[in-house]
Amino acid sequence: MAEKRVSAEEIFKEFKEHSISEFFRKNRQMLGYAGKVRSLTTVVHEYVTNTLDACEEAGVLPEIIVKIKSTGEERYLLKVTDNGPGIPKKFVGKALANVLSGTKFQRYMQQRGQQGIGAAGCTLFSQITTGKKIHVKSGTDKEAYECDIGISIKDNKPVVENIADLEKGSFKGLIVEAEFGGVKYENSDHGVAEYLKRTALVNPHISVRLVDPEGKEMAFPRSVSEMPQRPKQIQPHPLGLESSDLLDFAHVTESTKISSFLVDSFARVTQNKITELKRLLPGIDLSKSPREMTWDDAEKLVLAFRKIKWIGPEMDSLSLIGEKQVEAAIRNILGPEFVSVVERKPKVFRGGIPFVVEIGVAYGGSAGRVTDGAVSGNILRFANKVPLLFDGGTCGISEAVKGIQWKRYNIDDFEASPISILVSVCSVYIPYSGVGKQSVAQEEEIVEEIRLAVMDGLRSLQRYLSGIKNKNTQESKYNTIMRYVSQLSADLSELTEIKSEIIEKELKSFVDKRYSALLADEKAETAQEGSAVAEALED
Ligand SMILES: Nc1ncnc2c1ncn2[C@@H]1O[C@H](COP(=O)(O)OP(=O)(O)OP(=O)(O)O)[C@@H](O)[C@H]1O
Numbered sequence: 001m002a003e004k005r006v007s008a009e010e011i012f013k014e015f016k017e018h019s020i021s022e023f024f025r026k027n028r029q030m031l032g033y034a035g036k037v038r039s040l041t042t043v044v045h046e047y048v049t050n051t052l053d054a055c056e057e058a059g060v061l062p063e064i065i066v067k068i069k070s071t072g073e074e075r076y077l078l079k080v081t082d083n084g085p086g087i088p089k090k091f092v093g094k095a096l097a098n099v100l101s102g103t104k105f106q107r108y109m110q111q112r113g114q115q116g117i118g119a120a121g122c123t124l125f126s127q128i129t130t131g132k133k134i135h136v137k138s139g140t141d142k143e144a145y146e147c148d149i150g151i152s153i154k155d156n157k158p159v160v161e162n163i164a165d166l167e168k169g170s171f172k173g174l175i176v177e178a179e180f181g182g183v184k185y186e187n188s189d190h191g192v193a194e195y196l197k198r199t200a201l202v203n204p205h206i207s208v209r210l211v212d213p214e215g216k217e218m219a220f221p222r223s224v225s226e227m228p229q230r231p232k233q234i235q236p237h238p239l240g241l242e243s244s245d246l247l248d249f250a251h252v253t254e255s256t257k258i259s260s261f262l263v264d265s266f267a268r269v270t271q272n273k274i275t276e277l278k279r280l281l282p283g284i285d286l287s288k289s290p291r292e293m294t295w296d297d298a299e300k301l302v303l304a305f306r307k308i309k310w311i312g313p314e315m316d317s318l319s320l321i322g323e324k325q326v327e328a329a330i331r332n333i334l335g336p337e338f339v340s341v342v343e344r345k346p347k348v349f350r351g352g353i354p355f356v357v358e359i360g361v362a363y364g365g366s367a368g369r370v371t372d373g374a375v376s377g378n379i380l381r382f383a384n385k386v387p388l389l390f391d392g393g394t395c396g397i398s399e400a401v402k403g404i405q406w407k408r409y410n411i412d413d414f415e416a417s418p419i420s421i422l423v424s425v426c427s428v429y430i431p432y433s434g435v436g437k438q439s440v441a442q443e444e445e446i447v448e449e450i451r452l453a454v455m456d457g458l459r460s461l462q463r464y465l466s467g468i469k470n471k472n473t474q475e476s477k478y479n480t481i482m483r484y485v486s487q488l489s490a491d492l493s494e495l496t497e498i499k500s501e502i503i504e505k506e507l508k509s510f511v512d513k514r515y516s517a518l519l520a521d522e523k524a525e526t527a528q529e530g531s532a533v534a535e536a537l538e539d
Pocket residue numbers: 046050051054082084085086087095096101102103104105112113114115116117118119120121174
């Protein structure tokens with residue numbers, strides 16, 4: 001039987017527009033809301049990254065309290081309190097309930113948040129799993145108030161209700177209370193406590209307290225009372241631009257000419273470079289308004305940028321964890337028998353976006369992951385000082401580490417070794433592979449930097465492991481010789497008529513002395529290598 005044909009007109013009767021909130025309501029897994037444990041950790045992650053960004057921007061040492069209370073079967077009330085700058089009343093709806101809005105999106109600087117999605121995503125997730133609005137209390141320098149906030153999903157607009165003014169100065173910071181359904185609190189590698197612990201370890205200036213659903217309190221106190229140096233906001237470098245970026249910037253600038261727009265908006269563009277651009281692009285009038293820039297102009301400009309020799313971007317835009325802290329974090333989490341830390345020099349990816357890689361290698365102790373009694377190598381990933389607990393399989397960090405030829409470093413099988421590799425990437429823009437921000441895209445330059453850093457760290461581990469192997473060989477030789485000393489002394493006594501005990505004492509003392517001297521030599525060699533590595537790191 002012939003299929004009934006349907007006309008385009010009929011099909012298109014169904015044609016509708018959707019809002020971005022509607023899209024995420026249907027595709028909440030893209031925001032990280034898949035899996036019960038993961039979903040709860042994700043909301044904590046979104047709120048905590050926001051509190052840290054806000055406190056650091058306001059110049060306040062962060063004090064954060066995370067309280068989780070069970071309110072029913074797989075249902076929890078989460079309360080996150082910070083001592084940051086708060087949110088002015090007129091922005092609170094948009095900040096916390098309008099997907100794709102915030103203060104960080106257009107900035108070119110190292111921050112934890114960069115998309116303007118996280119907080120609104122939490123409001124949406126609360127609403128679609130419990131039907132409730134979130135409750136917010138905010139205190140800024142000028143006002144204090146509380147209110148309920150939800151999202152009108154069909155048009156991605158905030159709904160702010162029950163606004164009540166509080167006495168000015170009665171509270172400073174932000175408290176968000178939100179209830180979530182279909183989620184689970186669990187003490188595991190992917191749970192909230194582990195997330196907060198890892199956050200605290202690479203951010204020693206923060207103080208975090210967790211009250212779990214059983215009322216148990218866990219404190220991660222501040223260990224450094226100075227704020228880390230605030231990363232500088234920089235201008236985008238011409239080599240990091242694509243045609244669409246350039247066009248977007250051109251259409252909102254207040255500059256009146258393309259030439260002044262380029263000088264004002266991007267790093268390293270001087271009048272000399274404009275002269276060079278004019279020479280390379282005689283067909284484009286650089287004195288016309290940037291608003292008249294066409295796609296064709298933008299494409300030609302981007303190609304011309306690549307033909308010019310530029311000074312690299314400013315690197316003081318990055319704020320690292322730091323070698324000392326990477327080592328302290330590793331020792332604290334894993335108590336390993338061996339640690340080596342490597343901090344690479346800043347580099348750029350996509351031609352002009354600065355980033356830097358720091359790594360730590362830990363061996364022995366609690367390094368590696370133990371599952372059903374079997375140990376395997378594992379990777380602790382961080383991006384802009386935020387722990388990444390999910391989507392490791394698709395992450396550029398894992399890709400780089402897994403591609404290492406382990407046998408070259410005396411490790412037969414990474415998957416069966418007590419080894420942990422901590423990798424941290426800091427950048428003015430982290431190229432996440434999804435809006436859930438749990439895995440870093442496999443950008444060639446980033447993957448290569450991680451590989452080089454890990455290989456460097458593994459060279460020190462290799463020296464350490466071959467030291468152990470040598471020691472074991474010497475030790476077993478020593479034990480074997482000592483086992484035969486008594487018999488040998490008795491035989492020699494018969495031949496020489498010297499008392500067996502005297503020969504045995506002499507022989508033992510001779511072997512002991514030689515063995516101690518051998519160990520001392522090896523120790524001195526290792527120390528020398530250690531200081532050579534330290535010197536190389538300082539260089
Ligand atoms: N605790 C807070 N204190 C002050 N301002 C906040 C706080 N939490 C959120 N904000 C404001 O709300 C905005 C939106 O937050 P949201 O998490 O949605 O986006 P983001 O942090 O900018 O980017 P991302 O989606 O990558 O997290 C932030 O840009 C910030 O201006």
